Amino acid sequence: MACSLRESVHLVSDPRNLDASVEEVFQLMLGVDCRRDAGPAEMEPELVTAVVGFGGLLSGACVFRTGGSAAMKIAACMTGMEFAGIDDTVKDGIGEICNMLAGAWKGKVPDLSANCGLSVPAVITGRDYNIHVQAPEFKLEHTYRFGDSRFAVTIVCDAIQ
Amino acid sequence: MSEIRTLIVDDSSVMRKIVERSLRQAGLDPLIVHEAGNGADGLELLKVKTVDLILSDINMPAMDGLEFLRQLRAQNLAPGVPVVMITTESSEEHVKQAILAGAQGYIRKPFTAEQVKERVLPLLDAA
Numbered sequence: 001m002a003c004s005l006r007e008s009v010h011l012v013s014d015p016r017n018l019d020a021s022v023e024e025v026f027q028l029m030l031g032v033d034c035r036r037d038a039g040p041a042e043m044e045p046e047l048v049t050a051v052v053g054f055g056g057l058l059s060g061a062c063v064f065r066t067g068g069s070a071a072m073k074i075a076a077c078m079t080g081m082e083f084a085g086i087d088d089t090v091k092d093g094i095g096e097i098c099n100m101l102a103g104a105w106k107g108k109v110p111d112l113s114a115n116c117g118l119s120v121p122a123v124i125t126g127r128d129y130n131i132h133v134q135a136p137e138f139k140l141e142h143t144y145r146f147g148d149s150r151f152a153v154t155i156v157c158d159a160i161q
Numbered sequence: 162m163s164e165i166r167t168l169i170v171d172d173s174s175v176m177r178k179i180v181e182r183s184l185r186q187a188g189l190d191p192l193i194v195h196e197a198g199n200g201a202d203g204l205e206l207l208k209v210k211t212v213d214l215i216l217s218d219i220n221m222p223a224m225d226g227l228e229f230l231r232q233l234r235a236q237n238l239a240p241g242v243p244v245v246m247i248t249t250e251s252s253e254e255h256v257k258q259a260i261l262a263g264a265q266g267y268i269r270k271p272f273t274a275e276q277v278k279e280r281v282l283p284l285l286d287a288a
Contacts, residue, residue, distance in 0.1 A: 028271035029179070079178050093175040099220070100270045103249025107269075114252035120172065120222055 003115055005057045005160050011109050012058065012160070013138040021104035022144055022153055025097065030077035034146035044068055047127045048086060050098035053119035058112060060157040062102035063131060064094060070149035086125060095121030101153060133158045165285065166193045168210070168239075170203040170217040170229060171247070176270075180216055180247060180277075187278035189285075200229025207238040214285060215239060219248040219255070230262035243284035247272065 005012055019036060026034045044067025052062045066074065072083040075093035083090050099121050107113045133139075133156050140155040167184065169177045177196050184192055195210055197203035201224040203217065215233075219226035226246055233239060245266035246259045256267050266280045 025271045028273055075175065078175055080182070089175060092173050096173045096176050099173075100249055103251065103270060107249075107251045110252070114254045118220055118249060120220055 003057065003111055005109075005111055005115070008109060008111060009137070009160060012112055013140065013157070014108075015140050015142070017105055017108040018140050018142055018153060018155060021101055021108065022142070024104055025100045026146060029097070029100065030074065030146075032077060032146045034144045037143045037145040037150055039143060039145075039150070044070070045127070046086070047125070048091065048094050049124040049129075050095045051122045051124070051131070052095075052098050052102040054102065054106065054116050054157075055119065056116040057161045058106075058116045058157055059159045060133075060136070060155065061131070062098055062105065063154040063156070064098035064101060064151065065154070066094070066149070066151035070151055073147070073149050074151075091123040091125070095123045105155060131156070164191045164193055165189045165214060166195070166210070166212045167214045167216065168195045168197065168203060168206060168212045170197045170200060170215070170221070170226065172198050172218065172221040174198075176218065176247075183272070183274040183277040184216075184281070186274035187281060189281070200224030200226060200232065203229055204232055204236065204238060207233070212239060212242055213288065214281065215242055215244040216247050216281075217244060219246055219250050219259070227258055227262050230259065230264060234263045241288065243281075243288055245281060245284065 046068035048071040050064045054060045068086050071094050075090040078093045106116050137157040137160050143152045169180050171177045181194050197206050199221045217226040243265045246264045247268045249270045251269040
């Protein structure tokens with residue numbers, strides 16, 4: 001029988017799934033608690049952005065965006081190492097965080113988990129870019145805080161079958 | 162406990178470090194760790210190294226974890242060595258594919274050291 005997510009768009013786009021995924025990943029992999037932050041998403045002059053694409057019954061992307069010093073703190077929590085700059089290990093860590101967030105988020109809805117694949121992460125540094133989606137089915141964009149650091153997670157769905 | 166020789170296959174160097182740390186926290190010490198960034202490199206490494214345990218990601222460039230498993234069995238590399246998949250893909254279908262390809266265990270990312278211990282130690286005891 002052909003599977004469709006059309007009937008369960010309300011489950012897929014439930015913003016609580018994103019919050020639960022972020023809390024789970026940060027608690028288990030970094031050992032830190034984080035909470036939703038009502039403030040604007042802009043943080044530091046230097047940004048590190050990771051993107052993991054969704055393909056299958058849902059196409060779109062999970063985008064993780066944070067400032068340079070927050071990225072180094074996240075990588076330090078993951079590895080136990082100290083970082084003086086945004087090196088390959090920091091970028092790799094941020095890509096992996098985005099990968100786990102995308103996996104945890106799609107895992108909240110069984111039909112989505114089984115019928116949607118993930119791309120390997122792409123990591124972008126700098127801030128002079130736009131992610132443009134013509135007419136998204138839905139978009140979730142939440143900002144979070146852990147300690148004095150902030151990050152934003154966006155789920156953008158450009159098509160759902 | 163005698164030395165445990167382990168191969169960790171993951172395209173993320175950070176994740177390889179986290180898996181290694183989790184194995185040590187699970188009591189696998191002394192531990193000798195070999196690392197590979199994808200399935201193809203993992204197969205090459207197994208042609209020259211003997212290991213007691215393999216942990217592999219699924220989503221990787223060049224050769225993914227499921228193809229790595231299939232090739233491992235087809236080439237009869239590391240016979241009898243337990244393979245545990247550690248991945249963000251957690252659906253029943255993915256678990257079924259991994260088991261059919263020859264995996265003995267499955268750990269979903271994100272994970273705790275306790276989960277690694279629960280799934281890995283019984284496989285080493287049985288091997």
